[in-house]
Amino acid sequence: MSTTGHKTWPKLASPDEFRFLADLVLKHSTGDHTLVSLHDQQSGTTRFANNQIVQNVDTRRGSLSVTVAFGRRHGTAATTDFTAGAVQETVTRATQIAHLSPEDPEYLPPVEPQPYLTLPTTRAETSAAGPARRLEYTNEAIGQCRMENLGAAGIVSSSIATVGVSASTGLFAHEERTDARFSLTAQAGEATGWSAAAHRSIDHLRVQERTLAAIDKAKRGLEVRELPPGPYTVILEPAAVAGLWSSLLWTLDAKSYEKGTSAFSGKLGQSIVDKRLTLRNLPAHEDLLGIGFTTDGLPTMASDWITEGRLTQLAYDRFTAKERGIDKIPTLDAPCLSGKGPSLPTLQELIKSTERAILVTNFWYIRTVNPTDLTLTGMTRDGTFLVENGAIVSAVKNFRFHESPLQVFNRIAAFTNPVEAITSETGKLLVPAMMLHDFHFSSVTRF
Amino acid sequence: MPEYPNPHQDELAELALKRVVASGAEYGDIRLLDSTTQTIRGEDRRIASIREAQDSGFGIRVLYHGAWGFAASSVLSLEEAPRVAELAIEIAKGSASLASEKVKLADEPVHRDRVVTARRIDPFAVALENKSALLLDTMEYVHRQPGIVRSSASLWARRDRKLFVSTEGSRLEFDLIALSGDFDATAVHDGRFASRSFNTPHLRMGYELIEDARFLAEAPRVASEAVEKVKAPTTEPGLYDLVLDPEHLSLTMHESCGHPSELDRALGYEANYAGTSFLTTEKRGTFRYGSPHVSLVADNCEPGTLAATGYDDDGVACQQWDIVRDGIFVGYCTNREVAQKIGAIRSHGSNRADSWGSVPIVRIANIGLEPGAATLDGLFADVRRGIYIEGHGSYSIDQRRYNFQFGGDAFWLIENGKRTHMVRDVVYHGITPEFWGSCDGVADRSHRRRYGFITCGKGQPSQSGWMTHAASHARFRSVNVIGGQAGS
Numbered sequence: 001m002s003t004t005g006h007k008t009w010p011k012l013a014s015p016d017e018f019r020f021l022a023d024l025v026l027k028h029s030t031g032d033h034t035l036v037s038l039h040d041q042q043s044g045t046t047r048f049a050n051n052q053i054v055q056n057v058d059t060r061r062g063s064l065s066v067t068v069a070f071g072r073r074h075g076t077a078a079t080t081d082f083t084a085g086a087v088q089e090t091v092t093r094a095t096q097i098a099h100l101s102p103e104d105p106e107y108l109p110p111v112e113p114q115p116y117l118t119l120p121t122t123r124a125e126t127s128a129a130g131p132a133r134r135l136e137y138t139n140e141a142i143g144q145c146r147m148e149n150l151g152a153a154g155i156v157s158s159s160i161a162t163v164g165v166s167a168s169t170g171l172f173a174h175e176e177r178t179d180a181r182f183s184l185t186a187q188a189g190e191a192t193g194w195s196a197a198a199h200r201s202i203d204h205l206r207v208q209e210r211t212l213a214a215i216d217k218a219k220r221g222l223e224v225r226e227l228p229p230g231p232y233t234v235i236l237e238p239a240a241v242a243g244l245w246s247s248l249l250w251t252l253d254a255k256s257y258e259k260g261t262s263a264f265s266g267k268l269g270q271s272i273v274d275k276r277l278t279l280r281n282l283p284a285h286e287d288l289l290g291i292g293f294t295t296d297g298l299p300t301m302a303s304d305w306i307t308e309g310r311l312t313q314l315a316y317d318r319f320t321a322k323e324r325g326i327d328k329i330p331t332l333d334a335p336c337l338s339g340k341g342p343s344l345p346t347l348q349e350l351i352k353s354t355e356r357a358i359l360v361t362n363f364w365y366i367r368t369v370n371p372t373d374l375t376l377t378g379m380t381r382d383g384t385f386l387v388e389n390g391a392i393v394s395a396v397k398n399f400r401f402h403e404s405p406l407q408v409f410n411r412i413a414a415f416t417n418p419v420e421a422i423t424s425e426t427g428k429l430l431v432p433a434m435m436l437h438d439f440h441f442s443s444v445t446r447f
Numbered sequence: 448m449p450e451y452p453n454p455h456q457d458e459l460a461e462l463a464l465k466r467v468v469a470s471g472a473e474y475g476d477i478r479l480l481d482s483t484t485q486t487i488r489g490e491d492r493r494i495a496s497i498r499e500a501q502d503s504g505f506g507i508r509v510l511y512h513g514a515w516g517f518a519a520s521s522v523l524s525l526e527e528a529p530r531v532a533e534l535a536i537e538i539a540k541g542s543a544s545l546a547s548e549k550v551k552l553a554d555e556p557v558h559r560d561r562v563v564t565a566r567r568i569d570p571f572a573v574a575l576e577n578k579s580a581l582l583l584d585t586m587e588y589v590h591r592q593p594g595i596v597r598s599s600a601s602l603w604a605r606r607d608r609k610l611f612v613s614t615e616g617s618r619l620e621f622d623l624i625a626l627s628g629d630f631d632a633t634a635v636h637d638g639r640f641a642s643r644s645f646n647t648p649h650l651r652m653g654y655e656l657i658e659d660a661r662f663l664a665e666a667p668r669v670a671s672e673a674v675e676k677v678k679a680p681t682t683e684p685g686l687y688d689l690v691l692d693p694e695h696l697s698l699t700m701h702e703s704c705g706h707p708s709e710l711d712r713a714l715g716y717e718a719n720y721a722g723t724s725f726l727t728t729e730k731r732g733t734f735r736y737g738s739p740h741v742s743l744v745a746d747n748c749e750p751g752t753l754a755a756t757g758y759d760d761d762g763v764a765c766q767q768w769d770i771v772r773d774g775i776f777v778g779y780c781t782n783r784e785v786a787q788k789i790g791a792i793r794s795h796g797s798n799r800a801d802s803w804g805s806v807p808i809v810r811i812a813n814i815g816l817e818p819g820a821a822t823l824d825g826l827f828a829d830v831r832r833g834i835y836i837e838g839h840g841s842y843s844i845d846q847r848r849y850n851f852q853f854g855g856d857a858f859w860l861i862e863n864g865k866r867t868h869m870v871r872d873v874v875y876h877g878i879t880p881e882f883w884g885s886c887d888g889v890a891d892r893s894h895r896r897r898y899g900f901i902t903c904g905k906g907q908p909s910q911s912g913w914m915t916h917a918a919s920h921a922r923f924r925s926v927n928v929i930g931g932q933a934g935s
Contacts (some may be wrong), residue, residue: 035702046542047907049716053542057517057908059804061504078500081519090501096584097497100575102583131534135541142545150607153718155907185719192718259596261633261640286725364722365843369874372639375933377852377874379845400843400850400876404933424720424907443876445850446725 013040013062013082014160015174019062021087022166029097031068033109034168037295039063042371043159044077048132051152058131059435068094072103079222086281089385110167117173119284126178127160134158141184144211150218151187158202163296173179175294181206183424185382186218189447191395194362194382196239198422201288215373217361217383221395223292226444227386229399233357233413234439235350235387238382238431240423244405245337246426247376248307251368252305254314254321262404263374267311273409276340277310281336282430287420290334291427303330306341332408336430339415347433350416352390358394358399359385359437362423375404381444399441411437453479453503458614459528463507466532468614472539472879474510474552474611475532476658478760481522482605483623485571489582489600489630492590497575497824499895501656504803507535513549514542518719519804526875534645552774555763557616560687562757564624568891570604573654578602582630585662589632591668591910594677596640600630602657603901625649625901625913628657630666632673643872644838644856646694649914650751651901672857672869678781679858686925688833688861689875693896695918696816698839701900704736704743705811705914707848708770709797710779712809714788721905722846725879726776726788736776738885739820740921741891745812747782747796750914752813753899754797760807763796770814774884780812803909805864810907815897826922833861834873834928841843841874852876854931872908872931882923 013021022036040062047055064087065078075097133155145152156181164174174374182205183196184190195210196218235416236244256262264272283290283300293299305313313330321329344350351359369375380398388392415432422428455457460477469476488496504911506519518531518541542653582600604626611619631644647660684779691699706712707724717725726734747754747765759762761783770778781791782798800807827835838856844869845851858873859866893915903912 043908045908048545049718050548050714053545053549054716054810055517056515056518056538056542056808057905058538058807059519060802061507061521063502063521065500074496076498077715078498078502080501081523083533086501092498097499097575100579101497101575102494102579104491104495106495119834131538131541135544139545151715151718155719157908183719187715188716194719217611237500247916260635261597283824335647353733364846367841367843369841369852370931371870373933377841377843377930379843379850381846398850400845400852402929402933407933410514440933443850445845445847446851446878447847 012042012160013038016242018164018174021082024084024087025066025091025276026168026402028088029068029095031070031095033069035067035110036166037065038164039161041159041161043157044131044134045155046135046138047155048142048321049137049153051146051300051385053138056131062077064090065095066090068098069100069109069395071109072100072107073101074107075101076103079371099198103154108318109173110169111297113170113172114297114299116173119290119292120200120286120289122178125445126158126202133202137182139212140207143369145186145215148215150215150429152184152275153187154184155391157181162337163313165293167297171297171433173297175292177291179289180205184211184214188199188218188222191221191224193221197420198289198428199287207260220385221383224397226397229441229443231438231440232435233355233435235359235435236359236433237361238419238433239362239423240360240424241434242409242421242429242433243271243366243378245354245425245429246404247334247366247368249335251374252315254316263372264311268314269310271309271313272406273306273309273370274412276410276412277306277337278340279306279335279337280304281330281332281334282336285336286335288334288336288430291394294331298329299375300333300371301328301330338416339432340417341431344416347416348434350414350433351387351392353388354387354435357387358396359387366425369391369402374403375402377402396446398445400443400445401440402442403440408436413437453481453523453667456610458546459525460610461618462525463528464530464531464612464614467509467536470511470536472509472511472536474614475508475613476762477505477507478803479505479610480685481608483571484605484622487519487542487578487582487602489586491597492583492586494579494582501800503616506803507532508806509539510535510550511533511539512543514539514546515550516542523827526896534908538833539842550784551787553786553791555761555783555794558699558762559618559763560756560757563622566624570624570654571606572633581662585666588663588666589630589670592635592667593673594636594674595632595670596635597633598631609854614763616647619758619762621756622651623651623756625651625799626656628660630662630871632670634673634677636677639677641673641677641757643669643676644670648899649753649916650897651753651755652751656789658786675869676857676871678926680869681872682870682928683929684928687928689829689923689926690830690861692837692922693918693920694838694898695836696918696921697898698842699853699919700814700816700916701811702744702842703843703848703851704770705814708779708780709811710785710789710808713779714785715857720907723900725847731774732777734776736771737774738886738887740889741771741774742817743814744815745770745795748810749813752897753913754813754915757803758797759796760800761794761796761798763794765796768795780809785809789852799912801912805910810912811914813915814918816889816921817917818892818895821888821890823890823894823920826890826920827866828864831863832862834870835859835866836873849878851879873928874931875926875928877926883924885926886921887924888922892919894919
């Protein structure tokens with residue numbers, strides 16, 4: 001098996017090839033406006049469970065989407081077939097749909113050509129990685145778990161994509177994006193420990209370190225005690241913080257805000273979380289998964305969203321932004337949450353400074369219970385522990401929580417510096433680990 | 448739309464499988480799939496988008512020395528097929544290098560067949576302007592209700608034309624259709640907001656599904672109930688008897704019975720993502736899952752349901768079997784790989800992939816609650832203090848499917864045997880076998896309705912599973928209803 005990636009695959013669409021496809025679309029379109037989008041990806045995942053591979057997949061998928069507009073009537077058609085005939089058929093279908101569509105009062109023509117930041121969205125080592133590299137990491141994770149007589153379940157994945165947007169306005173953008181992921185659940189009988197990573201570079205997954213972290217949690221979970229539900233001081237590891245913050249970030253859209261159907265309605269400019277917290281978008285940060293442009297072809301940008309606890313930004317669609325006279329629409333593709341003032345350098349230091357708390361590795365199945373105040377529910381998962389006098393003393397059975405991030409993030413006792421965090425249900429963020437008071441666990445499960 | 452989108456499909460399949468056989472692999476299959484998806488999405492009295500997507504490609508699965516490899520491509524050419532086959536073989540060889548327990552497939556007869564969804568009206572032949580007009584009119588009707596501030600409405604249809612060929616000799620062709628529609632209304636009152644939804648079932652049938660749903664007749668009721676819901680009094684936490692409608696039960700069954708009955712989960716395959724299952728293999732045949740009123744039947748043969756595709760993506764014929772019989776857990780959803788691990792001689796045929804680019808995995812079958820003998824009025828009549836719940840709301844469940852919490856779309860107080868007024872902030876919590884153990888009545892077959900899902904997440908990379916869950920109304924005693932606010 002080769003270790004240097006996929007020599008056998010057809011190349012992904014380069015800038016020149018995308019320009020050729022886009023020109024083909026624009027030449028055949030009779031619309032007042034035409035927008036062409038490309039997503040061409042080669043991705044692979046090696047998935048393992050019970051200490052052996054259960055899935056090992058590699059997929060090449062190219063897709064071209066065409067939106068044609070006549071006045072305010074618009075239609076979209078997409079194809080995975082890049083041959084000239086299929087592309088022309090796609091333009092024809094988008095044109096037919098546009099002619100049959102009612103006028104959309106919120107339709108806006110594609111944006112004009114934009115300046116874009118050149119961001120570190122691609123890493124050669126990831127684009128070169130293929131099944132052999134994924135197998136190498138899989139072997140490492142399984143081997144470490146086997147040595148400890150534990151079970152290993154997880155994934156190693158890598159992908160490279162070329163993404164493009166072009167329009168009849170002269171807009172043109174093309175970018176290569178790589179993505180590598182590792183996650184592992186180590187199993188010691190009923191006990192589980194989890195760790196995960198995502199990065200543009202497959203070299204930065206730190207597979208050995210994260211494997212040992214998952215193993216440590218699983219081994220600590222062998223003896224588990226049940227605590228009653230109720231309010232607890234908690235230490236949330238970064239993944240758990242990311243889970244709660246992702247739920248908050250998904251509900252910042254401006255249209256809901258203005259219609260009064262958002263938990264944030266009327267709160268722009270007001271304090272919504274602890275004044276030490278600031279949320280910024282940092283697309284150029286090399287440890288985040290920032291992108292150069294959006295699906296509309298708008299440039300991403302560094303921007304402030306929550307400044308010292310105050311909500312300072314909303315997520316605007318183009319129409320609402322135009323209505324409000326906003327020229328540059330801030331994006332939220334690479335969120336970083338940080339704390340101002342004294343912080344502890346690491347999670348371990350945070351644990352050492354704690355008299356009594358529940359340490360939460362991760363949350364699972366977080367869902368909104370009450371959208372008006374953003375009450376969420378979810379379960380702790382894969383490593384929930386009791387901390388007493390600066391040390392983990394035992395594992396505890398998993399809790400269900402019932403809390404609003406707009407309340408709990410006003411009860412911060414301490415935090416660390418922001419670090420990388422990702423879960424199976426969130427995108428990647430930089431967030432601190434945090435200690436929070438009076439976090440409400442509403443019930444306990446059987447394990 | 449041509450009947451066979453790729454005239455070279457048989458040649459392409461033959462080229463690929465020749466390579467697989469020549470490699471010495473013990474098994475291989477190829478799926479060529481051409482999907483057309485049409486989505487019309489309305490929002491706040493406008494059509495926000497109409498999109499039609501063509502998604503074509505093929506995936507090749509290889510079992511080499513007891514280990515899997517899979518490769519797929521959207522480049523449908525005679526040059527690409529052998530190349531992708533070689534890659535799938537190479538990947539399978541890599542998997543085999545770490546295989547401690549070799550995969551063996553349960554036997555299945557060779558099948559050669561063609562499966563076509565029965566339809567009266569082809570959804571892709573219905574004029575787009577008629578569909579848009581239906582959604583615009585629906586939203587207009589919704590907004591006639593004072594207090595409504597937002598609305599949405601959508602139609603979705605998909606046609607899958609698929610060819611499955613295996614090295615064992617099976618050759619199966621499919622021409623399948625699925626569709627659905629929905630709309631909702633959002634009302635604001637006193638600083639709160641609340642939505643009420645209307646969903647057609649997701650089913651495999653023609654556009655008659657949408658016509659029969661009578662959006663325009665339902666819109667005023669849905670809008671009125673949205674306003675009533677946002678103004679309704681909150682609920683006191685405590686123990687209540689619950690009467691659950693079929694749409695609500697479709698989600699409860701899906702999460703608390705469907706997922707734990709997936710054998711791959713019980714065997715640990717999903718430990719890193721979707722989770723495992725409290726229905727471990729030693730419980731089969733003896734574990735009391737629910738009361739004697741509870742019989743949950745998997746039926747992938749019922750016409751019109753999402754998982755009734757004739758054959759699954761292992762090429763196994765669809766079947767009907769029991770998951771829970773008279774309250775006892777008796778059966779799993781399986782594929783050819785995991786079936787033999789519990790001594791089954793045949794897979795139940797529940798192995799499905801969500802596209803040509805995805806590898807098939809065990810999916811929940813069309814699991815439904817077997818009807819009882821009660822009437823809906825009869826279920827209400829014996830309730831002194833209870834809540835009647837319709838539709839889907841917030842839901843969350845732990846990774847072994849014990850501890851769950853469900854909301855709903857609309858709630859009515861039941862007092863002294865009568866459904867009275869709406870209430871809000873209802874969330875009930877339970878432990879799965881205790882909850883199903885509290886079921887003391889199921890309505891008869893005349894109340895049976897079917898609701899489906901096309902967004903059931905499982906697998907890494909994540910795939911969307913499709914299945915339909917049928918039920919009649921059912922009653923559950925003394926269920927813990929908690930408040931809908933943080934800290935409660």
